[in-house]
Amino acid sequence: MAISKKTRLAVYEKYSGHCAYCGREIAYEDMQVDHFKPQRAWNPEDCGTDDIENLMPSCRMCNHYKRAHSLEVFRQYIASIPDKLRGNYIYKVGIVYGNVLENPKEVTFYFEKAREKEC
Structure with a gap:
Protein backbone atom coordinates (compact mmCIF):
# COMPACT_ATOMS: atom_id res chain seq x y z
CA MET A 1 0.00 0.00 0.00
CA ALA A 2 1.30 3.45 -0.90
CA ILE A 3 1.90 5.86 1.96
CA SER A 4 0.31 9.28 1.52
CA LYS A 5 2.42 12.45 1.47
CA LYS A 6 0.70 13.58 4.69
CA THR A 7 1.62 10.34 6.49
CA ARG A 8 5.13 10.39 5.04
CA LEU A 9 5.68 13.91 6.39
CA ALA A 10 4.33 12.88 9.80
CA VAL A 11 6.77 9.93 9.84
CA TYR A 12 9.65 12.25 8.92
CA GLU A 13 8.75 14.63 11.73
CA LYS A 14 8.53 11.86 14.36
CA TYR A 15 12.24 12.23 15.14
CA SER A 16 12.85 15.68 13.68
CA GLY A 17 14.41 14.46 10.45
CA HIS A 18 16.60 11.78 12.02
CA CYS A 19 16.76 8.07 11.32
CA ALA A 20 14.89 6.32 14.13
CA TYR A 21 17.63 3.71 14.32
CA CYS A 22 21.11 5.22 13.84
CA GLY A 23 20.10 8.83 14.55
CA ARG A 24 21.75 10.40 11.52
CA GLU A 25 19.99 13.37 9.95
CA ILE A 26 18.24 12.43 6.74
CA ALA A 27 16.80 14.67 4.07
CA TYR A 28 13.07 14.22 3.58
CA GLU A 29 13.55 12.99 0.01
CA ASP A 30 16.13 10.42 1.18
CA MET A 31 14.00 9.05 4.03
CA GLN A 32 12.63 5.57 3.75
CA VAL A 33 9.57 4.58 5.74
CA ASP A 34 10.19 1.44 7.77
CA HIS A 35 7.49 -0.73 9.29
CA PHE A 36 8.61 -1.10 12.92
CA LYS A 37 6.68 -4.36 13.12
CA PRO A 38 7.08 -5.93 9.68
CA GLN A 39 3.95 -6.28 7.59
CA ARG A 40 4.83 -9.87 6.82
CA ALA A 41 5.68 -12.25 9.64
CA TRP A 42 5.59 -16.01 10.19
CA ASN A 43 2.90 -15.54 12.80
CA PRO A 44 0.02 -13.39 11.47
CA GLU A 45 -0.46 -11.96 14.98
CA ASP A 46 3.01 -10.41 14.71
CA CYS A 47 2.24 -8.51 11.51
CA GLY A 48 2.41 -4.73 11.59
CA THR A 49 0.14 -2.21 9.94
CA ASP A 50 0.41 1.05 8.00
CA ASP A 51 -0.70 3.00 11.09
CA ILE A 52 1.55 5.94 11.97
CA GLU A 53 2.51 4.26 15.26
CA ASN A 54 4.11 1.42 13.25
CA LEU A 55 5.97 3.62 10.77
CA MET A 56 9.50 4.85 11.44
CA PRO A 57 11.76 7.24 9.54
CA SER A 58 14.81 5.36 8.37
CA CYS A 59 17.93 6.03 6.37
CA ARG A 60 18.54 3.72 3.42
CA MET A 61 21.35 1.88 5.22
CA CYS A 62 19.32 1.02 8.32
CA ASN A 63 16.19 0.15 6.37
CA HIS A 64 18.19 -2.13 4.10
CA TYR A 65 19.95 -3.85 6.99
CA LYS A 66 16.81 -4.22 9.14
CA ARG A 67 14.74 -5.52 6.25
CA ALA A 68 11.62 -7.28 7.52
CA HIS A 69 13.14 -8.30 10.82
Missing part, protein backbone atom coordinates in the same frame (compact mmCIF):
# COMPACT_ATOMS: atom_id res chain seq x y z
CA SER A 70 11.88 -7.51 14.29
CA LEU A 71 13.66 -4.86 16.31
CA GLU A 72 15.40 -7.44 18.48
CA VAL A 73 16.72 -9.40 15.50
CA PHE A 74 17.97 -6.12 14.00
CA ARG A 75 19.64 -5.28 17.33
CA GLN A 76 21.36 -8.70 17.31
CA TYR A 77 22.56 -8.13 13.74
CA ILE A 78 24.11 -4.79 14.69
CA ALA A 79 25.70 -6.26 17.83
CA SER A 80 27.25 -9.11 15.80
CA ILE A 81 29.06 -6.83 13.31
CA PRO A 82 32.37 -6.68 15.25
CA ASP A 83 32.51 -10.49 15.44
CA LYS A 84 31.94 -10.73 11.69
CA LEU A 85 34.65 -8.14 11.00
CA ARG A 86 37.22 -9.84 13.22
CA GLY A 87 37.53 -12.60 10.64
CA ASN A 88 38.60 -10.09 7.98
CA TYR A 89 42.38 -9.89 7.44
CA ILE A 90 42.34 -6.15 6.69
CA TYR A 91 40.38 -5.52 9.88
CA LYS A 92 43.01 -7.46 11.85
CA VAL A 93 45.80 -5.35 10.30
CA GLY A 94 43.86 -2.20 11.20
CA ILE A 95 43.62 -3.36 14.83
CA VAL A 96 47.36 -4.10 15.03
CA TYR A 97 48.30 -0.68 13.61
CA GLY A 98 45.75 1.19 15.66
CA ASN A 99 43.71 2.36 12.66
CA VAL A 100 40.68 0.46 13.91
CA LEU A 101 39.51 0.89 17.48
CA GLU A 102 36.88 -1.39 18.87
CA ASN A 103 34.30 0.13 21.12
CA PRO A 104 31.99 -2.63 22.32
CA LYS A 105 28.72 -1.32 23.67
CA GLU A 106 25.09 -2.20 24.01
CA VAL A 107 23.03 -1.42 20.92
CA THR A 108 20.56 1.36 21.72
CA PHE A 109 18.62 2.90 18.88
CA TYR A 110 18.05 6.62 18.45
CA PHE A 111 14.31 6.41 19.04
CA GLU A 112 14.93 4.61 22.35
CA LYS A 113 17.24 7.40 23.50
CA ALA A 114 14.68 9.99 22.39
CA ARG A 115 11.93 8.24 24.37
CA GLU A 116 14.16 8.15 27.48
CA LYS A 117 14.62 11.94 27.22
CA GLU A 118 10.84 12.41 27.07
CA CYS A 119 10.34 10.62 30.41
Whole structure:
Protein backbone atom coordinates (compact mmCIF):
# COMPACT_ATOMS: atom_id res chain seq x y z
CA MET A 1 0.00 0.00 0.00
CA ALA A 2 1.30 3.45 -0.90
CA ILE A 3 1.90 5.86 1.96
CA SER A 4 0.31 9.28 1.52
CA LYS A 5 2.42 12.45 1.47
CA LYS A 6 0.70 13.58 4.69
CA THR A 7 1.62 10.34 6.49
CA ARG A 8 5.13 10.39 5.04
CA LEU A 9 5.68 13.91 6.39
CA ALA A 10 4.33 12.88 9.80
CA VAL A 11 6.77 9.93 9.84
CA TYR A 12 9.65 12.25 8.92
CA GLU A 13 8.75 14.63 11.73
CA LYS A 14 8.53 11.86 14.36
CA TYR A 15 12.24 12.23 15.14
CA SER A 16 12.85 15.68 13.68
CA GLY A 17 14.41 14.46 10.45
CA HIS A 18 16.60 11.78 12.02
CA CYS A 19 16.76 8.07 11.32
CA ALA A 20 14.89 6.32 14.13
CA TYR A 21 17.63 3.71 14.32
CA CYS A 22 21.11 5.22 13.84
CA GLY A 23 20.10 8.83 14.55
CA ARG A 24 21.75 10.40 11.52
CA GLU A 25 19.99 13.37 9.95
CA ILE A 26 18.24 12.43 6.74
CA ALA A 27 16.80 14.67 4.07
CA TYR A 28 13.07 14.22 3.58
CA GLU A 29 13.55 12.99 0.01
CA ASP A 30 16.13 10.42 1.18
CA MET A 31 14.00 9.05 4.03
CA GLN A 32 12.63 5.57 3.75
CA VAL A 33 9.57 4.58 5.74
CA ASP A 34 10.19 1.44 7.77
CA HIS A 35 7.49 -0.73 9.29
CA PHE A 36 8.61 -1.10 12.92
CA LYS A 37 6.68 -4.36 13.12
CA PRO A 38 7.08 -5.93 9.68
CA GLN A 39 3.95 -6.28 7.59
CA ARG A 40 4.83 -9.87 6.82
CA ALA A 41 5.68 -12.25 9.64
CA TRP A 42 5.59 -16.01 10.19
CA ASN A 43 2.90 -15.54 12.80
CA PRO A 44 0.02 -13.39 11.47
CA GLU A 45 -0.46 -11.96 14.98
CA ASP A 46 3.01 -10.41 14.71
CA CYS A 47 2.24 -8.51 11.51
CA GLY A 48 2.41 -4.73 11.59
CA THR A 49 0.14 -2.21 9.94
CA ASP A 50 0.41 1.05 8.00
CA ASP A 51 -0.70 3.00 11.09
CA ILE A 52 1.55 5.94 11.97
CA GLU A 53 2.51 4.26 15.26
CA ASN A 54 4.11 1.42 13.25
CA LEU A 55 5.97 3.62 10.77
CA MET A 56 9.50 4.85 11.44
CA PRO A 57 11.76 7.24 9.54
CA SER A 58 14.81 5.36 8.37
CA CYS A 59 17.93 6.03 6.37
CA ARG A 60 18.54 3.72 3.42
CA MET A 61 21.35 1.88 5.22
CA CYS A 62 19.32 1.02 8.32
CA ASN A 63 16.19 0.15 6.37
CA HIS A 64 18.19 -2.13 4.10
CA TYR A 65 19.95 -3.85 6.99
CA LYS A 66 16.81 -4.22 9.14
CA ARG A 67 14.74 -5.52 6.25
CA ALA A 68 11.62 -7.28 7.52
CA HIS A 69 13.14 -8.30 10.82
CA SER A 70 11.88 -7.51 14.29
CA LEU A 71 13.66 -4.86 16.31
CA GLU A 72 15.40 -7.44 18.48
CA VAL A 73 16.72 -9.40 15.50
CA PHE A 74 17.97 -6.12 14.00
CA ARG A 75 19.64 -5.28 17.33
CA GLN A 76 21.36 -8.70 17.31
CA TYR A 77 22.56 -8.13 13.74
CA ILE A 78 24.11 -4.79 14.69
CA ALA A 79 25.70 -6.26 17.83
CA SER A 80 27.25 -9.11 15.80
CA ILE A 81 29.06 -6.83 13.31
CA PRO A 82 32.37 -6.68 15.25
CA ASP A 83 32.51 -10.49 15.44
CA LYS A 84 31.94 -10.73 11.69
CA LEU A 85 34.65 -8.14 11.00
CA ARG A 86 37.22 -9.84 13.22
CA GLY A 87 37.53 -12.60 10.64
CA ASN A 88 38.60 -10.09 7.98
CA TYR A 89 42.38 -9.89 7.44
CA ILE A 90 42.34 -6.15 6.69
CA TYR A 91 40.38 -5.52 9.88
CA LYS A 92 43.01 -7.46 11.85
CA VAL A 93 45.80 -5.35 10.30
CA GLY A 94 43.86 -2.20 11.20
CA ILE A 95 43.62 -3.36 14.83
CA VAL A 96 47.36 -4.10 15.03
CA TYR A 97 48.30 -0.68 13.61
CA GLY A 98 45.75 1.19 15.66
CA ASN A 99 43.71 2.36 12.66
CA VAL A 100 40.68 0.46 13.91
CA LEU A 101 39.51 0.89 17.48
CA GLU A 102 36.88 -1.39 18.87
CA ASN A 103 34.30 0.13 21.12
CA PRO A 104 31.99 -2.63 22.32
CA LYS A 105 28.72 -1.32 23.67
CA GLU A 106 25.09 -2.20 24.01
CA VAL A 107 23.03 -1.42 20.92
CA THR A 108 20.56 1.36 21.72
CA PHE A 109 18.62 2.90 18.88
CA TYR A 110 18.05 6.62 18.45
CA PHE A 111 14.31 6.41 19.04
CA GLU A 112 14.93 4.61 22.35
CA LYS A 113 17.24 7.40 23.50
CA ALA A 114 14.68 9.99 22.39
CA ARG A 115 11.93 8.24 24.37
CA GLU A 116 14.16 8.15 27.48
CA LYS A 117 14.62 11.94 27.22
CA GLU A 118 10.84 12.41 27.07
CA CYS A 119 10.34 10.62 30.41
